[in-house]
Amino acid sequence: MAILAVLAAAVGAWGLLTRPPGYTATARFITVHTGPHGNVPIRLDTTYFRPDAATPQHPVPAILLAHGYGQTKQSVAGDAARFAEHGFAVLTWTAEGFGRSGGQIHLDSPDWEVRDASQLINWVSTRPEVLHDGPDDPRVAVVGGSYGGALALLLAAYDHRVDAIVAETTWNDLSRAFLPNDVAGGGTDGVFKKAWAGLLFGGGSGARVGIPDGDGNPSCGRLAPAICQLYRESATTGTLTPAQRALLEQSSPAGVLDRIRAPALLVQGETDTLFPLSEADANARGIARTGTPVHVAWYTGGHDGGQGTSVDQDWLHAETLQWLNHYLRGVGPAPGGGFVFSRLSGYDEAGDPTSIASEAPHYPGLDGQRERLIEVKGPPQVIANPPGGTPAATSSLPGLGSPTAAMTGAAARDIPGQHADFLSPTLGSAVTIVGSPTVRLRVASPTGSAVLFVKLYDLTPHLGATLPGSLVAPVRLSGLPTAIAEARPVTVQLPAIVHQVPAGDRLLLVVATSDQAFLGPAQPAQYTVMSLGSVELPTVSGTELGTAGWYWPWVLGAVVVALLLGLALMIVAGRWRRRRGDTRTRVEYARVPLVVEGLRKQYGNGFLAVDDISFRVEPEQVVGMLGPNGAGKTTTLRVLLGLTAPTRGAVYVFGHPLRGGAPVLSRFGALVEGPGFLPHLSGADNLRRFWQATGRPPAEARLEEALEIAGLGGAAGRRVGTYSHGMRQRLAIAQAMLGLPDLLVLDEPTDGLDPPQIAEMRRVLQRYASNGRAVLVSSHMLAEVEQTCTHAIVVHRGRVVAGGSVAELIGEGSTVLLDVSDQEGAIAVLRRLGVRQVREDGGGRLVCDLDGVPRRRLVSELVAAGVAVDRIAPQRRLEDAFLDLVGGGTEGSGER
């Protein structure tokens, strides 16, 4: 409990100490005037995050934080709060056509969404706590992902008040993004990305795009009519008309990148089948052409891969802040014109993917810095396009698959008969692909055209194939010959990836005719495909970013050193305490085996087991401790053996104060609370193991003699688990006698023994107490003490009620009990003989103190006087004392 409390306190204190600076978030509607003529009023749902530290005296830079497609300002509230905690004023808003904002979806049109955002900069400019570069020109960055990322780029192109951009997972050219054609020099007419388009604009739109207006077209939702029309047509035909192409061009940064002056951080996902790395590459090249600083970062997530690994989230967060701090505040070093990429490296302890980020000084583009050629061979193969495009191979599952599965391409499947395979030999050394591999193919088609999907699998022995990022390169070829021999080579630009192919793996180039994510031709056809021999793998040499945890080995070292120091300290302290403990030796007791003074023991639960016990055991005595069950005998013995610590009082053994584990205990032999043996060992082995535990020379044990006393005979070799109670008891007494200890402490030693054994044990104990040795026996049986012991103490309710030599206590030969036929006559005779005291005991018997009169004379005198003597027996004062003291009942004592 104490540990938990300390932990809780530490967590609490940590929370208080590290509590981030505060901010105030205010939601309000801002009306903008927008549209081609700037005259359509639209209410935008906004939230403004104002840091507490921002004042007109200490103005701060601002951030416009845009959300993704189908979402609202709520989706970026967490990021906004984080930026506000870092001292930026943040404005989030729901783009028009979404959530509670008015208007329609125009796909980041310069006339609508971009104009909206420009007017939001006007609003930010009215805030006195926002830093200004000039009148109506606030210091402002635009940050956003996907739909918001394109807005950031377009806004920076159309409104030069923007001072920095962070654009994540966004597009360069919408036409190409939705109709990609990855053949070099291929036409703009690509293969329609139907799964993504449908998810964004079609069936999924009811939930994700918004509720249609009362008079709107239910299939369009809140899409602007022109956009809706475009989607419905192109989704049907799989192509774009020039007019449609022009409409999408407006919504694409591609044409206006040369206008951007704001330094741009471009973050793109490696697991993104919607806007792959090539989109960011086009943006980066376009912006950099004018000399504007650009920084490119590739992380493991994306539209399919989600947020990426936690490592990626950490460094992305850091890169973003560095970018904003430098270009908005002038704080911190200028981020180099570098390039960061992240590579999946495995799984962490929670089963989530982990990654390693590396940095290169310059962004090399999709072709990498160097290339490595890997041969991918195979004969020309004939593959079939299925009628109706079904069944189709699987690569990505937009909106369905798990991010982790998308990263590793675990869902990728090909349909037999629909794909050509070209396999590489086993790689002798690992290669890390960073960029877009290229491959050259020859294709023949009876129709003169073909739609193919080219993909590069990593084939791991025993594990099968994985498709990095779930990415495929769709190509639409035309002007193909019907015979493969006449086909001209075409170069296919495979999707850019970051992937390590370990040594021992093979690469598998697959050319397939169908893919569920794309709209292929419905007509059945057969193509002939062959590889020209090798795939070019781009590589980039980067330096691994130091992980946040470089210091963990040092922490571990410090912990280990601290623990070892602590251990050493404990050992030293223990030694010191042991040495110091034995200083108060009592010289006067040096020859006395045992002196107990004023012993008191109260257990932790308040039970008072021993109240006040004092006694001595002198050499060559057999001392009996007599008392009813629960009188405190066993507790006293426990204290004597150092098993429990006394509450008060002292015990001296040969003058040495006794504590738990005091070395002087080595002169004790003990049987307390019954035997304790290892049940799996034989009796003899138990004694041997016990003696080994003492660490003393085996010869000193006198094992054979002890076994003789135990009297087990052949049973000594049997497992103790099979012993009877009495056998164990005898073995335990033998164990106590091992090494002939100076003081033998026996608790109820005759328990379980039969009468002959008891008699034998008595003799053994009496013999033992010679040569200076002594025995302490506890018992609740009077006869036993009387017959075995030279001395005794009577203990009751934790106190000594009587003590002395047994002869003294019993009064042997002094007081007798007479059972006679004629009491009157007997009394007369006794008086005559000079007996000191005569009384009746109430049971018809006489008790008399003989005072030196021999018993035989008494008997003969009585008989001579004609008094018949039925019985004459010594009267036991010990029993009297015992019964008197104890007979009052034992209910006051506890069993302990």
Added chain:
Amino acid sequence: MTTTQAPGEPRADGAATSYRAGATLGILAEARRQVGRRRTQLTLACMVLLPLIILLAFQIGRPGGGGQRQGEFASFASIATAGGLNFALFTLLVSSSFLLVIVVAVFCGDAIASEASWGSLRYLLAIPVPRARLLGSKLLVALASSAVALLLLTGTALAVGTLRYGWHPLSTLDGQIAGGPALIRLLGVLGFVAANLLITAGLAFLLSVSTDAPLGAVGGAVMLTIVSAILDQISALGELRVILPTHYDDAWLGLLQTPAQTDDIFKGLIAAFVYGSAFLALAWYHFLRKDVVS
């Protein structure tokens, strides 16, 4: 019994002439007490049998393909037969989360509590074996037994796996590692698993000095370890989970990556040492002050 020896005044501290506190209940003496026990023999036999049983299971069952992959273990199961190293790794990993926890809990939880339940603890203390020394010997022998169990398991698995599947590079989820370096990584995983089990060991030992029922100590330690593992599965607890003793149980995964990822390994080792030592320190503190009434 002859009674010829007379007690003299042996030494300044009053002890018997040949008694030395530092010689009582040595490691060897303690090991001899434990080695003959049925539970020790059975546990170690299990460690040898388990790899054979797993091998048999792979022989009977259909070989796992690379197709269906669900979670780490499914993946490791599918490459378990790639070679001796893979088989040893797989055997170690399937055992680490439960079987080895029980083994360690048995050795450490039983150490003191069994002596208490037999009644032999008080006789050891009356020798007298200093209490700290008693704990030290018991703990070292318990830990050594656990280590032997761990090595037996892995060694047997490596041997039978290599005999059956041959000596091949270690296949991991993202590639292959050559035999030599892979053996070192296997030893690294073994070391980490062993270190991580220190938490269970410390806990079991603490319970062992607190109760006279060996079953209570063993069961308690296993149960608490499992409760911690269950809490670790509850993602709603978020970052709070990093303080759970078993949070870094699976950090060995980092050693199978190329290059090896060691952040979580170090964090796991720190957690193991801190928790293990804290439990052991509590055990020492408690036992040195305890009234032994068993």
